[in-house]
Each structure stands twice: as C-alpha cells, then as structure tokens.
Amino acid sequence: MTEVLKAARRIVVKVGSSLVTNEGRGIDAEAVGNWCRQLAALSRQGREVVMVSSGAIAEGMKRLGWKTRPTELHELQAAAAVGQMGLAQMYETKLSEQGIGSAQVLLTHADLADRERYLNARSTLLTLLSLQVIPVINENDTVVNDEIKVGDNDTLGALVANLIEADALVILTDQRGLYSADPRKDPDARFIDVAPAGDPALEQMAGGAGSSIGKGGMITKILAAKRAAGSGASTVIAWGRETDVLLRLAAGEAIGTALVAGTPKLAARKQWMADHLQLRGAVVVDDGAVLKLRDEGKSLLPIGVTAVEGDFHRGDVVAVRSAAGVEIARGLANYASTEARLIARKPSSQIEGLLGFVNEPELIHRDNMVLS
Numbered sequence: 001m002t003e004v005l006k007a008a009r010r011i012v013v014k015v016g017s018s019l020v021t022n023e024g025r026g027i028d029a030e031a032v033g034n035w036c037r038q039l040a041a042l043s044r045q046g047r048e049v050v051m052v053s054s055g056a057i058a059e060g061m062k063r064l065g066w067k068t069r070p071t072e073l074h075e076l077q078a079a080a081a082v083g084q085m086g087l088a089q090m091y092e093t094k095l096s097e098q099g100i101g102s103a104q105v106l107l108t109h110a111d112l113a114d115r116e117r118y119l120n121a122r123s124t125l126l127t128l129l130s131l132q133v134i135p136v137i138n139e140n141d142t143v144v145n146d147e148i149k150v151g152d153n154d155t156l157g158a159l160v161a162n163l164i165e166a167d168a169l170v171i172l173t174d175q176r177g178l179y180s181a182d183p184r185k186d187p188d189a190r191f192i193d194v195a196p197a198g199d200p201a202l203e204q205m206a207g208g209a210g211s212s213i214g215k216g217g218m219i220t221k222i223l224a225a226k227r228a229a230g231s232g233a234s235t236v237i238a239w240g241r242e243t244d245v246l247l248r249l250a251a252g253e254a255i256g257t258a259l260v261a262g263t264p265k266l267a268a269r270k271q272w273m274a275d276h277l278q279l280r281g282a283v284v285v286d287d288g289a290v291l292k293l294r295d296e297g298k299s300l301l302p303i304g305v306t307a308v309e310g311d312f313h314r315g316d317v318v319a320v321r322s323a324a325g326v327e328i329a330r331g332l333a334n335y336a337s338t339e340a341r342l343i344a345r346k347p348s349s350q351i352e353g354l355l356g357f358v359n360e361p362e363l364i365h366r367d368n369m370v371l372s
Contacts, residue, residue, distance in 0.1 A: 002252040002253065002254050003252070004168055004234045004236055004249075004258045004260065005168050005170070005236060005249040005250050005252075006249075006250060006251065006252035007167070008047070008166075008167035008168040008250070009046070009047055009048060009167055010047070010048040010049075010050075010129070010164060010165065010166045010167050010168075011042065011047060011048070011049050011050070011166060011167065011168050011169075011170060011250075012049075012050045012052060012157055012160050012161045012164070012166045012168070012169045012170070012233075013035070013039070013049060013050070013051050013052065013157075013170045013172065013246065014051075014052040014053075014054075014153055014154060014156075014157035014169065014170065014171045014172065014224075015035060015051070015052075015053050015054065015055075015172045015240055016054050016153070016171075016172065016173050016174065016240065017054040017055050017057070017058045018173075018174045019031060019172060019173070019174060019240040019241065020032065020053055020054060020055035020058070020059075020087070021055050021058040021059055021062065025062065026059065026062040026063075027055065027059050027086055027087065027090050029090060029094075031240070031241070032090050032091060032094050033094040033097070035051070035172075035240075035246070036091065036094035036095045036097070036098055036100075037094075037098055038244060038245075038246040038247050039051060039095070039098075039100070039134055039246070040095065040098035040099065040100045040134075041247055042246060042247070042250060043100055043132060043134065045250070047250070048129040049134055050125065050129070050134070050135050050137060050160060050164065050166070051091070051134060051135070051136045051137065052137045052138070052153050052156055052157040052160055053087065053091065053136055053137070053138055053153070054138070054153045055083065055087050055138075056079075056080045056083040056084040056087050056138055057069070057076060057079045057080050057083055058083065059082075059083030059084075059086045059087055060078070060079030060080055060081065060082035060083030060084075061079050061083070062083075063082050063083065063086065064078075064079060064082060066079070084106075084138065087136075087138065088104045088136065091104075091136045092104075095134055100132070100133075100134055101131070101132065101133040101134070102133060102134050102135075102136055103128050103133050103134070103135045103136065104135075104136055104138075105121075105124070105125065105128075105135045105136070105137045105138075106137075106138055106139070106140040107121060107137060107138075107139065107140060107156065107159075107160070108139065108140045109155075109156075109159070112159045112162075112163060114315070115313070115314070115315025115316060115332065116313060116314045116315040117315075118163065118315055119314060119315045119332060119334065119359075119368075121163060122163050122164060123360065125160075125163065125164050126164060126367075129164070137156070137160060138153070138156075139153060139156055152220045152224075154171060154220040154221050154223070154224035155220060155223070155224055155227065157169055157171060157224060157228075158223075158224035158225070158227035158228040158233075158235075159227070161228045161231065161233045162227065162228065162230065162231040162233070165231060165232075165233075165265060165367070166228075166231075166233045167232075167233060167234075167265065168233055168234050168235070168236065169224070169225070169228045169233050169234070169235040169236075170235070170236050170238065170246065170249065171221050171224065171225075171235060171236070171237045171238070172238060172239070172240035172245065173221065173237060173238070173239065173240060174239070174240065174241075175218070175237075175239060176191065176238070176239045176256065177191060177192065177193070177237050177238060177239070177256040177257035178191075178192045178195070178202070178206070178218060178221075178222070178237055178257040178259075179191055179192065179205075180192060180205050181205060191257075192257050193254060193256075193257060193258065194257070194258045194259075194260065195257070195258075195259055195260070196259070196260055196262055197225045197226055197228070197229035197234065197235060197259040197260055197261050197262065198225075198226040198229050198262070202222045202259070203219065203222055203223070206218040206219040206221075206222050218237075221235075221237050222259070225237070225259035226259075228261070229259070229260075229261035229262065229263070229268075230263075230268060231265065231268050232261050232263050232264055232265030232267065232268035233261055233265065234258060234259065234260045234261045235258070235259045235261075236249060236255070236256050236257065236258050236259075237256050237257045237259070238255050238256025238257070239255075239256065242255060242256075279310075279317055279318060279319050279330065280310055280311070280312035280313070280316035280317060280318055280333075281308070281309050281310025281311060281312040281316070281318045281319075281333075281337055282308075282309040282310060282318055282319040282320070282321050282327075283300070283305045283307070283308050283309070283318060283319075283320055283321070283333075283340065283344075283363065283364075284305065284306050284307040284308075284309070284321050284322070284323060285300065285304045285305055285306060285320060285321070285322065285323075285328075286304055286306050286323065287322075287323070288304060289301075289304025289305070290322050290328055292304070293320070293328060293329055293369075293371065294328060294371065297366060298366060299362035299363075299364060299365045299366040299369070300320060300329075300331070300362060300363045300364040300366075300369065301347075301348055301361070301362055301363060302340070302343040302344055302345070302346050302347075302348060302351065302363050303345060303346060303347050303348070305340065305344040305345065305363060306323065306344065306345065307344070308337050308340045308341045308344055310337060311337050312333055312336060312337045313333075313336045313337075314333060314334060314335055314336050314339075314359065315332055315333065316332070316333055317330055317331070317332060317333075318330065318331065318332075318333045318364070320364065320369070327372045328371065328372055329364075329369050329370060329371045329372055330369070330370060330372065331364040331365075331368045331369030331370065332364065332365075332368040332369075333363065333364060334359045334360040334362060334363055334364065334365065335355075335359060335363060339355055340363060342354050342355060343355065343363070348361035348362070
C-alpha cells in the first residue's frame with residue numbers, strides 16, 4: 001500500500017461535497033486552502049496533479065438560500081451555475097496564494113466517450129500539466145442532465161485518471177476508508193486497509209449514499225477504483241480532514257484504504273488499444289518511420305506516411321503498417337482520413353497551410369500508440 005502514491009508521478013485527487021462545503025454550510029475556505037497548499041507542495045516535488053472537486057450544487061444551494069437539495073432538473077442546473085462561480089474562485093485564490101496557476105475544466109461523460117472530444121480534453125489537460133498549472137475539474141452539471149442524474153464525481157475522477165493515464169487516484173471523503181460493513185450501524189465492522197481493485201466482494205459489502213449533501217457513497221468509490229484500475233491506476237480512499245493527508249500518502253505513509261490495480265499502466269493501455277478490433281483504417285509508413293517508431297519510440301509524423309487506407313475520423317483507432325503490409329502499431333489518429341491524405345509525405349510545418357488548422361504536429365502521438 002505504501003508504494004501506491006510514493007512512486008506516483010501523475011495523480012488525480014477527488015474531493016467530495018461534504019468536505020468542500022463544510023457539510024453544506026458554504027465553501028470551506030480553510031479546507032480548500034489546506035488542500036491547495038498540499039497540491040502546490042506535490043507540484044514542487046515534480047508531480048503532476050489534477051483536482052476533481054465536487055461542491056458546485058451545494059455552494060449554489062447556500063447562495064440561493066435553499067436548505068434541501070432540489071429535485072427538479074432546472075433547479076439543479078441553476079444551483080450548479082451559481083455555485084460553480086464560487087467554487088472556481090476559491091480554488092483560484094488559494095492556489096494563487098501558493099504561487100501555482102489554476103484552470104477550470106468542466107467535463108461531461110459525453111466528452112470522454114466521444115473519441116475526438118476525448119483527444120481534445122486529453123491534449124488540453126496534458127498541456128496544462130506541462131505548464132505546471134493545476135486543473136480543477138468538475139462535471140458540467142449546468143447543461144447535462146445525465147451528469148446530475150448520475151451525480152457522482154467519483155466516476156468522473158476515474159474517467160480523468162484514465163484520460164491522462166494517471167498513476168494513482170486519491171478519493172478524499174468524510175470516511176476513514178472502506179469497512180466490511182457500515183461502522184455507524186455495525187460495531188463489528190472491519191477496516192480494510194488494502195484490497196485488489198475490482199474485487200467483487202468489495203461491491204457486496206459497500207452501502208449506498210451516506211450524505212444528504214452529495215450523491216455518492218462508498219459503492220461509487222469502489223466502482224471508480226475498478227474503472228481506474230482498467231488503465232493501471234491504483235486508488236486510495238481516505239478521510240479528507242486527515243492532517244496533510246496528500247503529503248503523507250506521497251511520502252509512503254499508509255492512510256485509508258488502498259485498492260490496488262492488478263495491471264501495470266503500460267500493459268493496461270496496450271490491452272485497451274488491442275481490444276479495439278474494429279479498426280477504422282490504416283496508414284502505411286516508410287522504412288524510416290518504422291525505425292523511428294520501433295527503435296526510437298517516436299510519434300508518427302505525417303511526413304513518414306506513404307498511404308492512407310479506409311475512412312476514419314479524428315480519435316478513431318487505426319493500424320500502422322509497413323510497406324510490406326505488416327502491422328507494426330496501432331493508435332488514435334489526430335486527423336481524419338481525408339485530412340491525413342492531404343498532409344501525408346508533408347512536414348508538420350505545412351499542416352496549417354494545407355488544412356487551415358493544426359490539431360497536433362503528429363498524425364499519431366506516441367502516448368496514444370502501442371507497438372504490435
């Protein structure tokens with residue numbers, strides 16, 4: 001367990017509504033400031049950190065004077081719109097005090113299900129991390145009813161971990177971690193310090209939502225850990241008000257419950273790509289490109305492409321083949337087939353002149369490609 005965060009370079013931290021809003025009494029400036037101080041310290045250690053924060057609807061309820069969470073969709077959307085202003089402002093203020101830049105990113109599940117929007121979101125987040133800016137992510141509850149219906153940022157945290165290929169997901173909650181039963185009802189409940197992510201027994205022992213402020217519960221955290229493990233990220237569930245919890249976890253201290261991924265990150269990524277058996281097309285590359293891909297681990301540039309086969313869109317999985325027809329890799333295309341044909345055999349510097357825009361200088365980035 002102690003290695004889950006100690007060795008992690010890229011970390012997604014998710015914090016729940018009850019912690020952010022002080023059990024619904026408005027944004028807890030002290031708590032947010034405390035987490036931002038720890039996020040900044042992790043950033044200065046050379047780690048890349050993303051914050052997924054709940055609390056917009058709860059803060060909106062407080063600003064609007066509502067005592068109970070509404071059930072009507074338009075009221076939930078209104079609360080989210082009002083509350084998101086305060087939530088983003090608080091994170092920006094507290095991170096700025098630490099000398100760290102911040103960015104607000106609102107996502108929906110649809111953004112991560114559509115391959116083109118997936119690539120756009122991934123590129124944006126990785127660019128922010130490269131600039132040492134900490135993205136603060138929330139669901140776009142204002143416009144998407146499915147998000148309010150599902151209503152948990154635990155799932156969003158796992159999806160973001162998959163999106164950026166994080167090493168670890170930390171879910172900060174109002175519970176110490178995972179128990180074999182609800183400790184508030186069962187005095188014999190056993191604390192679970194470490195378990196395999198995706199273990200079916202965990203889902204059987206988890207209860208439902210435990211807070212009137214948020215919409216999650218321990219079951220959503222267990223399912224989030226299972227989802228994150230699919231891309232090789234392990235998960236830690238810990239009490240959000242534990243002193244310096246993020247720094248102590250990063251130092252190797254055993255806090256909370258660790259749900260450990262069974263598949264290494266690279267192997268999980270490769271399996272995910274290999275499972276896309278319905279390839280949308282292929283690109284044929286010259287011998288020089290084969291060498292750079294296989295021996296040097298480089299991205300595929302348009303200049304190395306000699307032919308484009310099939311009809312595909314940006315974000316589709318395509319095969320990369322040698323002139324002899326041997327598949328040497330597969331990956332996510334940054335350009336549609338019609339665009340790829342126009343820029344094939346051309347240097348990346350000419351992409352904008354040929355297409356009128358530039359998505360990426362690469363046709364397939366090495367991070368989105370696995371060798372066969």
